[in-house]
Amino acid sequence: MMRLLAIGGFLTALALFAVIEWAARREGSRIPSLGEVCAFVMRYEVGPVPVGRIGLFGFWWWLGWHFLAR
Amino acid sequence: MDHPRELTVEAPRAWDRPVVSVPVLICLSLVGGQLPSFSAQANLYTLGTGGALIWIGLNNRVPRRPAPRRLGRGAVWWLLPATLFGVLEGATFVLAVGDEFPTFSRLADPLLEDHLVRSAAWFAWLSAFWGLVRR
Structure with a gap:
């Protein structure tokens, strides 16, 4: 039962990501695409250090390492 | 010499076109898909490809798409989805009851044992990484 709950929940979350991205790409949509959200996060800087860029790259690097190397 | 933070280029460089970048990503993914989990090769390959992309992404010479100055309420x-995923992943991780209430990575592991699926996952990871580098 709990296993089905986990699988259903993860699938629902992934489906929601896809649906919101689809909605964001419609003409005149007020929802930014996931790429635009990431680009906005990557604008964040502390002084000369691109903290947002480093953080997002680091997170994505770790994600790939976690799933594809571990 | 300072480089502009956001560069937009009218004519993309030859290596920057999809006809070049997509086959390169496919080749890298096919190699990555052959490397088994927990192997030194897989670790080195992941660290190497990711490290190279981070180096390119932090280097201002690569043209980037302009980023929005602010995000709308949408x-x-x-x-x-981010909260749903995060709460579920957190709950499954903290409870740590294995296959009874598995984490996302525990669910993905059996799928990623197949070389073709693994290569597809590599392609998705590298493509998204390349997309981030270009942002």
């Missing part, structure tokens, strides 16, 4: 919609 951006809050993204919190819905």
Whole structure:
């Protein structure tokens, strides 16, 4: 039962990501695409250090390492 | 010499076109898909490809798409799937009851044992990484 709950929940979350991205790409949509959200996060800087860029790259690097190397 | 933070280029460089970048990503993914989990090769390959992309991404010479200066209120919609995923992943991780209530990575592991699926996952990871580098 709990296993089905986990699988259903993860699938629902992934489906929601896809649906919101689809909605964001419609003409005149007020929802930014996931790429635009990431680009906005990557604008964040502390002084000369691109903290947002480093953080997002680091997170994505770790994600790939976690799933594809571990 | 300072480089502009956001570069837009009218004519993309030859290596920057999809006809070049996509086959390169496919080749890298096919190699990555052959490397088994927990192997030194897989670790080195992941660290190497990711490190190279981070180096390119932090180097201002690569042309980037302009980033939005602010996000509209519609951006809050993204919190819905992110929160659902985060809460579920957190709960499954903290409870740590294995296959009874598995984490996302525990569910993905059996799928990623297949070389073709693994290569597809590599392609998705590298493509998204390349997309981030270009942002």
